[in-house]
Amino acid sequence: MKKSDLEAHIKSGNVVPFLGMGVFKETKTDDGDQIPFDSDSMILSLNGGRAMSPRLMYEYSRAAMSLEQRKGRAFIEQMTHHIFTHKPYPMPEAYQWLQTLMPQYVVDLNLDDSLLKLYADVNHFLITGVSRIMAGYDRFIVYAYTASTKEYHPVEKEMLNPLLPILFKPLGCTVPDKNFIISDADFVDWLTEAMGGYALPPFLKTYKNSKSYLFLGIDFNRDTYRMVANEITLGLEGGYLVNDKEKVSKKEEKFLNSHSIEKLDTTLEAFLRGE
Structure with a gap:
């Protein structure tokens, strides 16, 4: 599928952008430190x-x-x-591209606030993942963002609706609270509750159905990312993968085939530049 066609489907909401660490491959801080990309x-x-x-x-x-x-x-x-x-860095090109589309629903596995910056002038919902908490089974927090005050505040999960953009960061984020799913114990807890249906708000469980996904910068060679993506995209209708790997492993190939995900024959940089 051509980039222009994907852009049209993203704008219509039929295709959901799903971002991973690989989008930071060319991103360095202002004094030259590499932002983690794998x-x-x-x-x-x-x-x-x-x-x-x-x-x-x-x-x-x-x-x-x-x-x-x-x-x-x-x-x-x-x-x-x-x-x-701790150090400023430019907006990765993948996020700059998304800014031209402003999707109504985005899934972002990255832990920083690049995605949030795109929507700084737009009221929206933010869902961040949490793990290893004692109060209840839900492994998410829903926030409402008010553009006029530039503030997030927690809201009841029942308030989530499609009238505002929904930014889903299942592995956490640096803002508004430092909640990160990063260690083995975090992932085990999150995935355990995810399989029980507690990783997504009720509205999102139906809203996400019958959508396709554009996976950008995600390496499905690791069990962890395959399991996380599987839980978040239950009910999907296929999708597309763009990363910088020339070949996929047998595990990746099996996952892509079982989910009807096509790996596009291009690098992330070339895709974003429309080459």
Whole structure:
């Protein structure tokens, strides 16, 4: 499918943008630090630039769990927040492209606030994922954003409706509260409740049905992302994947085929530039 056709479907709401870490591949802070764009670079950022053992380098959630066990939960939350807030960086090109479309519904697995900046002048809903909480089973918080005051405030999940854009950040965000799903324990808790139906507000469970997805910068080689995407897109009608991998693994191929997701033969940079 051509980019122009996808843009038309995104504007109509039939195709939902679904963003992952790969959209940060070309993004550096103003003084040259790389924003994490894959599992390895995320681990290096969490661990002060130092590599960890091969077992921990397999996936950043595993490395984050090790750091949390050694240094505490507060450390991993503060470090994650620090990575995306301590130095300014330009808006990644994928978000700049979305700004020309302003979709009514976006799923964003990234932990920073780039997506929120696009909607700073528009009233909207924000849903952020949470994990390992004692009060109830819901693994999300719904916020309403008021553009005139630039403020988010929590609202009851029943208030969610399609009259305003819905920004869904299932793995958390740096704002309005530092809630991150980043360690193995976070993902296990979130996925367990997700499979029980507690990861999405009731409205979103039906609103998302029969939609297609455009996956940008997501690597489905890791079990974690496949499981998260599967829960969030239940009821989908296929979709498209754009990332910088030339070949997909057998696990990825099986996932893409079972979900009727077509991997477009282009890089993310070329796609965004319409090449």
